[in-house]
Amino acid sequence: MGINDRVQEKSSVRLPDAKNLVLSSSPHLSSSADVRKIMLLVIFCMLPACGAGVWFFGLPALKVLLLSLFFCVGLEALWCFCAGKPVWGTIGDCSAAVTGILLALNLPPGVPFYVPLVGAALAIWLGKQIYGGLGNNPFNPVLVGRVGLLIALPALMTTWSPARGMAENYPEYQAFGMADPALAAGATSAPMELTTCATPLGVASTLPAPEAGKNRFEKIDNPSMWKEYFIGRQGGCIGETCAPALLLGGILLVIFNLINWRVPLYFAGTVFVLSGIVHFFFPQVTPTPLFHLLTGGLLLGAIFMATDMVTSPITGTGCLIFAVGCGIITTVIRIWGNYPEGVSFSILFMNALVPLIDRWFVKRPFGYTRRRREAK
Amino acid sequence: MNKSSRKVMSFTGGIHPVSEGKKLTDTHAVHTAPLLERYTVLVQQNAGKAPDVVVKPGDKVLKYQLLAKASGFVSADLHSPTSGEIAGIVEVPGPMGVPALALDIRSDGEDRACEIFAPIPEWRSAEPQVLLQRVADAGLVGMGGASFPTRVKLSIPPGKKVDTLILNGAECEPYLSADHRLMLESPCRVLEGAAIIGHLLGIQNIYVGIEINKHDAIAELERFSEDYGIRIVPLQVQYPQGSEKQLINAIVNRAVPPGGLPADVGCVVQNVGTAAAVSDAVTLGIPLVERIVTVTGKVLKDPGNWKLRIGTPVIKAIEFCGGITAEPSKLILGGPMMGFAQNSYEVPVSKNTSGILLFSRRRALNYSSGSCIRCGRCVQGCPMGLCTCLLATAIEGGRYDLAEQNHVMDCLECGSCAYVCPAHRPLVQTLRLAKAEIRRQRAAAKANGGK
Numbered sequence: 001m002g003i004n005d006r007v008q009e010k011s012s013v014r015l016p017d018a019k020n021l022v023l024s025s026s027p028h029l030s031s032s033a034d035v036r037k038i039m040l041l042v043i044f045c046m047l048p049a050c051g052a053g054v055w056f057f058g059l060p061a062l063k064v065l066l067l068s069l070f071f072c073v074g075l076e077a078l079w080c081f082c083a084g085k086p087v088w089g090t091i092g093d094c095s096a097a098v099t100g101i102l103l104a105l106n107l108p109p110g111v112p113f114y115v116p117l118v119g120a121a122l123a124i125w126l127g128k129q130i131y132g133g134l135g136n137n138p139f140n141p142v143l144v145g146r147v148g149l150l151i152a153l154p155a156l157m158t159t160w161s162p163a164r165g166m167a168e169n170y171p172e173y174q175a176f177g178m179a180d181p182a183l184a185a186g187a188t189s190a191p192m193e194l195t196t197c198a199t200p201l202g203v204a205s206t207l208p209a210p211e212a213g214k215n216r217f218e219k220i221d222n223p224s225m226w227k228e229y230f231i232g233r234q235g236g237c238i239g240e241t242c243a244p245a246l247l248l249g250g251i252l253l254v255i256f257n258l259i260n261w262r263v264p265l266y267f268a269g270t271v272f273v274l275s276g277i278v279h280f281f282f283p284q285v286t287p288t289p290l291f292h293l294l295t296g297g298l299l300l301g302a303i304f305m306a307t308d309m310v311t312s313p314i315t316g317t318g319c320l321i322f323a324v325g326c327g328i329i330t331t332v333i334r335i336w337g338n339y340p341e342g343v344s345f346s347i348l349f350m351n352a353l354v355p356l357i358d359r360w361f362v363k364r365p366f367g368y369t370r371r372r373r374e375a376k
Numbered sequence: 377m378n379k380s381s382r383k384v385m386s387f388t389g390g391i392h393p394v395s396e397g398k399k400l401t402d403t404h405a406v407h408t409a410p411l412l413e414r415y416t417v418l419v420q421q422n423a424g425k426a427p428d429v430v431v432k433p434g435d436k437v438l439k440y441q442l443l444a445k446a447s448g449f450v451s452a453d454l455h456s457p458t459s460g461e462i463a464g465i466v467e468v469p470g471p472m473g474v475p476a477l478a479l480d481i482r483s484d485g486e487d488r489a490c491e492i493f494a495p496i497p498e499w500r501s502a503e504p505q506v507l508l509q510r511v512a513d514a515g516l517v518g519m520g521g522a523s524f525p526t527r528v529k530l531s532i533p534p535g536k537k538v539d540t541l542i543l544n545g546a547e548c549e550p551y552l553s554a555d556h557r558l559m560l561e562s563p564c565r566v567l568e569g570a571a572i573i574g575h576l577l578g579i580q581n582i583y584v585g586i587e588i589n590k591h592d593a594i595a596e597l598e599r600f601s602e603d604y605g606i607r608i609v610p611l612q613v614q615y616p617q618g619s620e621k622q623l624i625n626a627i628v629n630r631a632v633p634p635g636g637l638p639a640d641v642g643c644v645v646q647n648v649g650t651a652a653a654v655s656d657a658v659t660l661g662i663p664l665v666e667r668i669v670t671v672t673g674k675v676l677k678d679p680g681n682w683k684l685r686i687g688t689p690v691i692k693a694i695e696f697c698g699g700i701t702a703e704p705s706k707l708i709l710g711g712p713m714m715g716f717a718q719n720s721y722e723v724p725v726s727k728n729t730s731g732i733l734l735f736s737r738r739r740a741l742n743y744s745s746g747s748c749i750r751c752g753r754c755v756q757g758c759p760m761g762l763c764t765c766l767l768a769t770a771i772e773g774g775r776y777d778l779a780e781q782n783h784v785m786d787c788l789e790c791g792s793c794a795y796v797c798p799a800h801r802p803l804v805q806t807l808r809l810a811k812a813e814i815r816r817q818r819a820a821a822k823a824n825g826g827k
């Protein structure tokens with residue numbers, strides 16, 4: 001095409017105006033991921049655990065879940081309103097919703113309404129907003145809420161209701177301090193939430209000294225009970241009992257690249273190995289490692305709590321150290337501590353060390369090989 | 377060698393940007409731009425020192441005639457894109473955001489070429505020194521974006537031995553397809569250029585690394601590669617695959633030490649466009665006065681690849697594409713990841729302009745950034761293995777010393793971190809700030825120490 005043809009065409013060609021140009025430093029593209037999408041995915045990954053909690057503990061669990069969600073989002077909005085921060089922008093990132101659901105998963109089913117309310121205030125205000133909001137909190141907000149409640153309301157926080165299916169298999173659960181459904185007249189009509197039971201870890205820590213030649217933990221720590229625990233038929237917090245739901249959530253989290261797989265694996269693995277060693281040498285001191293793995297909040301803690309992006313280390317090595325540290329502290333508290341459960345404390349303790357871990361265990365950048373590989 | 381079952385090579389880290397952009401132009405054959413009435417040829421089109429202008433206003437010049445002579449070792453000759461008259465030496469908007477000097481050439485419409493070099497068809501028997509001189513005389517610079525004089529890159533420092541030549545056909549920047557079309561349409565020019573550089577350096581191992589999204593280009597080059605003794609290496613589609621250090625790592629598994637050059641691990645890397653230009657300079661005897669540019673963006677009526685002469689104002693390239701259908705909000709020279717935003721459509725095409733990108737309002741939108749949620753995506757994505765988010769936090773707190781300790785100076789500025797950040801933090805921009813500040817501090821310390 002010659003110049004003349006082009007010149008003639010020119011009149012119909014629309015050309016841009018430089019006045020509309022904006023300047024910025026590269027890169028000029030960004031991925032479509034944002035904080036809100038990440039948080040919504042996390043909520044999606046928690047749905048199996050929520051569903052299992054409601055299935056096993058009934059409507060009271062659903063009530064706690066919804067209340068906790070409502071209080072967390074509401075209190076975050078209230079804080080932002082008072083602090084002059086953008087309200088919709090802040091609750092729009094959905095991090096308060098994640099906190100709310102996770103807090104509920106960490107509460108016993110059937111607690112009165114003010115327990116999630118106080119928990120939400122502790123988690124959102126003391127755990128997160130007082131440090132400047134999402135991303136600036138050194139401690140996992142949910143655990144701040146849970147541990148605060150545990151100290152403030154110890155009785156309520158250790159009152160557990162039996163899961164669906166436990167009453168039907170009463171003989172197996174005799175050691176758990178439940179009311180015998182056969183003895184209680186008209187037990188079938190008694191509302192479920194009125195009966196209480198103990199958690200496996202709670203039972204294990206209060207069992208009397210063994211008779212000679214007998215395994216102290218025989219009744220609560222045997223293959224048929226492991227199966228029951230695995231399915232979720234045990235007393236405990238709403239979200240911590242059902243292993244399949246938690247594992248499914250964990251796999252989803254890894255698939256969506258939301259957590260570092262090292263953390264749950266090394267956390268649970270450390271507890272498994274350490275309790276295994278103690279059990280091997282002193283079988284009367286602690287139950288089998290499988291018991292430790294399936295009971296209490298270990299899976300919930302390892303998969304959903306210790307992996308919180310904000311409060312866990314950045315690098316692979318850092319995650320390894322963090323997770324192993326959590327595992328050691330959990331085992332120590334469980335076996336020798338005053339509390340039957342140590343997952344929350346261990347994660348909070350390791351949270352405090354994260355800035356140090358991050359500083360000490362930076363990645364070795366590209367090109368800083370110890371020994372340069374020579375090509376063939 | 378079984379070509380279909382070969383391992384696809386890559387490096388550690390990196391990101392996978394949206395692939396939509398390349399589809400706009402990668403099936404569009406290269407058009408040759410019509411002759412313009414006026415070219416504004418930037419005097420400095422190379423990294424290093426600007427060349428000395430050897431013409432003056434009023435001079436008549438022929439196409440390929442020398443306009444400016446290299447002023448030192450790290451400098452490059454400049455030649456006229458067409459025949460005509462030098463109307464003056466003017467200031468035009470430069471590609472780096474500051475006004476730059478340019479030669480205003482009024483075309484006489486005849487496009488008469490002068491023969492400044494004799495072709496060297498028998499380059500296989502030519503002395504390496506002769507070929508190197510030709511590369512210098514043709515004004516060749518790295519056409520991938522850095523525009524480093526090719527002569528300097530091919531002059532291996534004494535004491536260093538190179539055994540591998542890698543041709544960079546990765547074209548990992550989204551939206552760009554200029555190198556893709558070049559390899560597809562002129563495979564023999566690319567391969568011949570590679571063979572010439574290999575002969576010049578006395579290197580037998582020659583690789584061409586190409587991302588597998590350009591499978592047609594891979595197939596096309598493989599048809600001829602055995603004649604030249606060159607190996608084609610398919611690479612994973614992963615940004616920044618075309619970064620020198622990452623490319624060497626992917627293809628020959630060597631790690632360039634920090635602050636080092638490819639020659640430190642026995643490698644020389646050249647862009648495929650540069651190789652084609654070497655081939656033209658040697659076998660045809662023509663200097664570098666035009667290049668393939670991807671002119672693209674959804675707001676363009678007819679995006680495509682154009683062979684543009686240096687000095688073509690961007691507005692003309694947009695005109696060649698039929699103008700716009702919607703008002704763009706951003707003009708970028710180069711790729712969207714490392715290119716430079718412009719504030720004028722009068723900025724001319726230079727030797728390293730690989731793309732002209734127009735982004736609509738939606739794409740150019742300034743996003744607001746939140747605080748770091750420490751998701752670690754920037755750390756996973758950093759091809760240099762830096763803990764980007766921690767560096768950025770340290771820099772924001774004014775701790776340049778901490779950033780320096782943690783290797784901020786190794787940052788490539790590829791932008792992977794800022795691309796993936798879900799909080800949209802300006803990570804690479806923050807790192808750039810620290811790099812500039814640390815360089816300033818080092819220079820100040822040096823000046824003080826010299827007293």
